[in-house]
Amino acid sequence: MSSNSPHLEDLVHPNILSYLFRKKIIELYPPQLEAIDAGITGRNLVVSIPTASGKTLIAEILALQKLLLDSNGDKGKASKKRGKVLYLCPLKALATEKYEEFKADWDSLGFRVGISTSDIDQIDYKVFNNDLIILTNEKADALLRLDPKRIAAISMVICDEIHLINDDHRGITLEFLLTRIKTANPSAQIVGLSATIQNAEELASWLQAQLITSEWRPVALKEGFYLRDEIHFQDGAVRTIPKIPGHSEVTTLAIDMIKEGGQVLVFTNSRKNTIKLADELHIPIRMITDNKEKEEFDQIQEEIAKIDSLETETAKKLHKYLKGGVAFHHAGLPRKILSFIVKQFNQRKIKVICCTPTLAAGVNTPARRVIIKTLYRYNAEKGNVLIPVIEYKQMAGRAGRPRFDPYGEVIILGSNPEKLVNDAVGYINGDPEKIFSKVGDENKLQSHILSLIVSKFADSMEQILKFLKNTFYYHQLQTGTLSDVEEALNNKNKRYTKRKSSLQKTRTQLRPTSGRGNDPLGLAADPGSFFTTASDYWEKENLLQSTKPKKTELSDNIEIKIERSLQTKIQQIINYFQENELITQIEAPHPIAVEVFEATPFGKICSQSYIPPQDGIIIKEDLLYAKVLEDYGEIELTNTSWLYLLSKLSAFRKFYLRKQDYNPIFTFIEHHSDNFIMEEVWEKTDPQFLEFAQELKLTMIMQDWISEVHEKNITERYNIGVGDIHNTIDNAQWLLRTMQQIARLDKELHFSSDLQKLNYRITHGIKESLIPLVKLKGIGRVRARKLFQAGFKTTNDILNSNIEDIAKVPLIGMTIARNIQNQLLNRPVKKKIDRKHPDKSEKLLLDKTTLEFQSQDANDKEEKHIPPKDINQDTKERKLKKNSLDRFF
Numbered sequence: 035m036s037s038n039s040p041h042l043e044d045l046v047h048p049n050i051l052s053y054l055f056r057k058k059i060i061e062l063y064p065p066q067l068e069a070i071d072a073g074i075t076g077r078n079l080v081v082s083i084p085t086a087s088g089k090t091l092i093a094e095i096l097a098l099q100k101l102l103l104d105s106n107g108d109k110g111k112a113s114k115k116r117g118k119v120l121y122l123c124p125l126k127a128l129a130t131e132k133y134e135e136f137k138a139d140w141d142s143l144g145f146r147v148g149i150s151t152s153d154i155d156q157i158d159y160k161v162f163n164n165d166l167i168i169l170t171n172e173k174a175d176a177l178l179r180l181d182p183k184r185i186a187a188i189s190m191v192i193c194d195e196i197h198l199i200n201d202d203h204r205g206i207t208l209e210f211l212l213t214r215i216k217t218a219n220p221s222a223q224i225v226g227l228s229a230t231i232q233n234a235e236e237l238a239s240w241l242q243a244q245l246i247t248s249e250w251r252p253v254a255l256k257e258g259f260y261l262r263d264e265i266h267f268q269d270g271a272v273r274t275i276p277k278i279p280g281h282s283e284v285t286t287l288a289i290d291m292i293k294e295g296g297q298v299l300v301f302t303n304s305r306k307n308t309i310k311l312a313d314e315l316h317i318p319i320r321m322i323t324d325n326k327e328k329e330e331f332d333q334i335q336e337e338i339a340k341i342d343s344l345e346t347e348t349a350k351k352l353h354k355y356l357k358g359g360v361a362f363h364h365a366g367l368p369r370k371i372l373s374f375i376v377k378q379f380n381q382r383k384i385k386v387i388c389c390t391p392t393l394a395a396g397v398n399t400p401a402r403r404v405i406i407k408t409l410y411r412y413n414a415e416k417g418n419v420l421i422p423v424i425e426y427k428q429m430a431g432r433a434g435r436p437r438f439d440p441y442g443e444v445i446i447l448g449s450n451p452e453k454l455v456n457d458a459v460g461y462i463n464g465d466p467e468k469i470f471s472k473v474g475d476e477n478k479l480q481s482h483i484l485s486l487i488v489s490k491f492a493d494s495m496e497q498i499l500k501f502l503k504n505t506f507y508y509h510q511l512q513t514g515t516l517s518d519v520e521e522a523l524n525n526k527n528k529r530y531t532k533r534k535s536s537l538q539k540t541r542t543q544l545r546p547t548s549g550r551g552n553d554p555l556g557l558a559a560d561p562g563s564f565f566t567t568a569s570d571y572w573e574k575e576n577l578l579q580s581t582k583p584k585k586t587e588l589s590d591n592i593e594i595k596i597e598r599s600l601q602t603k604i605q606q607i608i609n610y611f612q613e614n615e616l617i618t619q620i621e622a623p624h625p626i627a628v629e630v631f632e633a634t635p636f637g638k639i640c641s642q643s644y645i646p647p648q649d650g651i652i653i654k655e656d657l658l659y660a661k662v663l664e665d666y667g668e669i670e671l672t673n674t675s676w677l678y679l680l681s682k683l684s685a686f687r688k689f690y691l692r693k694q695d696y697n698p699i700f701t702f703i704e705h706h707s708d709n710f711i712m713e714e715v716w717e718k719t720d721p722q723f724l725e726f727a728q729e730l731k732l733t734m735i736m737q738d739w740i741s742e743v744h745e746k747n748i749t750e751r752y753n754i755g756v757g758d759i760h761n762t763i764d765n766a767q768w769l770l771r772t773m774q775q776i777a778r779l780d781k782e783l784h785f786s787s788d789l790q791k792l793n794y795r796i797t798h799g800i801k802e803s804l805i806p807l808v809k810l811k812g813i814g815r816v817r818a819r820k821l822f823q824a825g826f827k828t829t830n831d832i833l834n835s836n837i838e839d840i841a842k843v844p845l846i847g848m849t850i851a852r853n854i855q856n857q858l859l860n861r862p863v864k865k866k867i868d869r870k871h872p873d874k875s876e877k878l879l880l881d882k883t884t885l886e887f888q889s890q891d892a893n894d895k896e897e898k899h900i901p902p903k904d905i906n907q908d909t910k911e912r913k914l915k916k917n918s919l920d921r922f923f
């Protein structure tokens with residue numbers, strides 16, 4: 035470090051110095067010192083430095099400095115006057131990791147750390163009582179879009195992995211969130227932490243931030259490829275590692291590193307391959323480990339058996355491979371298992387993790403060697419395509435982390451020698467790509483514009499335009515970076531809209547509600563976004579590389595052009611919202627002669643429950659249509675009807691269809707053709723059939739879940755992971771809650787209680803008969819079924835029985851039996867005082883309790899059949915007309 039470098043003790047509060055000392059941080063890394071020197075002034079900052087270079091600590095020191103100065107040594111309770119620091123993370127798992135990291139340390143400094151990981155539509159403002167608030171980007175967006183006034187209390191925003199603004203699916207949310215904060219509270223300091231990217235300068239200039247870049251990495255990272263028994267490193271060094279006869283290259287390289295005392299991460303491109311690799315590794319690795327390590331492996335096996343029932347094939351395999359100190363890690367596994375694996379690896383009890391790139395995002399692990407099995411990823415349209423350089427760098431960066439290893443190695447593998455050399459050299463020497471705003475994606479933009487109107491953050495064309503002018507999108511349009519992409523996007527958009535609108539047309543033609551829900555953009559049923567695949571990404575990249583921004587286009591009138599095109603975009607969206615009754619125009623407050631909009635209750639529900647407006651419209655239309663069909667006696671409304679409606683929504687991730695899925699789907703259609711809320715069931719030959727079949731696969735998964743089909747059977751039947759089931763269930767709960775709210779907007783849509791019951795069943799994975807039993811604490815789906823089978827079908831049965839008899843039920847025992855009987859006997863009734871009508875308070879609560887414990891299960895009917903109503907044609911037509919006009923919402 036040069037003598038001109040600033041000294042930390044001159045920069046920061048003395049409490050920070052002792053804090054660092056306690057954390058055993060002896061000195062700061064050069065880019066850290068540079069960043070703190072710049073950030074301490076209060077200026078916005080973008081830190082784009084290599085992996086493992088300690089970005090978190092930069093943010094932590096800056097945040098502490100701000101809080102310490104704000105509080106003037108006032109420890110203890112979070113001072114109301116003190117500004118809040120918002121820490122944004124891209125993933126729940128990372129948010130939890132940061133929370134655990136900061137919580138204990140910050141308590142000792144007198145600052146409170148809080149996290150909210152509840153569902154996206156759950157309001158949890160208590161978290162704002164803390165000094166440091168850790169939220170995922172989506173959660174922060176959901177909370178602040180509902181109550182933008184809270185932005186004023188934020189004095190600093192730390193945005194981890196800010197380059198994810200580029201993410202096709204989630205980038206727009208982060209960009210809108212940052213824009214909202216910088217618009218509402220320009221004095222809040224923004225600290226963006228980024229992987230190295232090509233256009234960090236552009237990002238910094240958007241945020242009016244000082245940019246800190248560096249090539250410096252605290253631990254050397256050696257990059258190379260393995261070919262014919264040799265690792266060739268980028269510095270020309272060659273290391274010979276003869277391939278072990280009868281074993282793969284991965285096994286050879288993993289064993290080599292384990293013998294050296296290091297651990298290994300193997301990145302591959304599919305979930306199936308992570309399991310395949312773990313399978314080939316576990317025996318040879320067990321063979322080379324000593325007895326102490328073997329004992330540790332056995333212990334981990336025991337521990338995982340305690341947290342997982344090991345009933346699915348996947349869980350059994352994981353358990354088996356752990357005997358060799360090998361695990362696999364992918365998004366199909368339950369969250370608790372994923373965090374268990376990472377924890378054990380960090381404690382060096384697991385030697386190798388075979389994983390998909392999900393593990394590349396920001397985790398700190400002791401991997402001395404990272405093996406990249408392939409640089410290609412399968413794409414349905416284009417076959418195998420190369421991954422982005424930035425993704426390679428993130429995977430590579432998991433090796434050689436400070437405090438864990440003295441150095442790191444990343445080794446690329448490939449089956450074709452010529453390609454391997456070319457690709458590996460390209461990636462090792464390659465610059466990470468530029469990042470691009472995704473605000474141009476109209477489907478996603480709709481949802482965010484609606485949120486601006488709902489929260490009254492911007493409620494006129496002029497204000498929305500003004501807001502958009504603050505985005506990175508506008509900045510990139512101005513600099514010319516996005517002009518070519520925009521063109522490509524628009525062309526693609528047109529093609530897409532054409533395809534979709536033909537489908538939409540068919541649907542609306544068939545519906546008696548024709549004319550309602552008109553979708554001028556052809557977007558209503560849109561399930562996806564534009565640049566969703568790696569090949570799309572490259573297509574766009576190539577386009578950009580080949581066409582540099584034209585200087586002439588960047589002339590004065592470019593501003594006008596951009597503005598006009600934005601106005602058109604906003605106008606289209608506003609029209610779409612008005613036509614679908616998400617917003618209405620209100621009288622502009624005098625004397626401002628502009629059109630001002632206000633969200634309808636329906637628009638508010640869509641925005642506040644965080645569902646895409648087009649999904650809200652599908653729900654609304656289908657509920658309405660279900661009612662019409664029901665009145666005609668043309669539908670039998672069952673849970674299948676609602677589950678199918680859910681599976682049509684774009685917010686739901688659909689699963690891949692295999693050949694063997696088709697027969698069960700055909701059988702399902704045969705049994706349920708009278709239950710679907712649609713005009714006609716698509717035939718196999720219809721162009722829409724594929725989409726329909728995919729939706730049905732999802733419906734069937736949920737149907738199995740509420741029919742108490744075992745998780746193991748569901749995973750095998752549909753070739754999905756347990757984690758996929760849990761994600762599907764989480765999504766279904768959220769969307770069902772929204773569906774209920776939309777149904778409640780109209781009294782005639784009497785479906786709300788059916789939907790509530792269904793949500794209960796989805797939450798617990800149970801048949802209707804078990805609802806009262808799972809309401810008891812300590813009773814899940816399995817125990818409830820055991821009780822039911824033993825004749826304890828209602829809460830009354832439990833209340834009126836001998837405790838010994840209850841205890842005899844398998845999996846119950848005396849403690850649980852006593853516990854549940856006590857719950858029913860002494861169920862505490864919380865006295866909530868209704869201040870206006872104190873006498874009513876207790877009654878209300880008692881009513882609720884009584885309701886909850888009513889024997890809903892007396893009849894064990896699982897599906898509700900609503901007999902066709904006999905109404906004459908006249909009434910039918912009147913009803914239809916009434917329904918299809920403006921009575922609703």
Ligand SMILES: Nc1ncnc2c1ncn2[C@@H]1O[C@H](COP(=O)(O)OP(=O)(O)OP(=O)(O)O)[C@@H](O)[C@H]1O
Pocket residue numbers: 059060061062063066084085086087088089090091229395396397398431432435436437
């Ligand atoms: N000055 C320091 N001295 C010693 N260790 C440090 C220092 N700064 C950070 N570390 C440690 O370095 C490790 C990596 O830090 P961190 O996770 O913040 O890196 P990062 O830049 O965010 O990496 P990535 O982008 O790869 O996720 C952590 O274990 C952290 O405790």
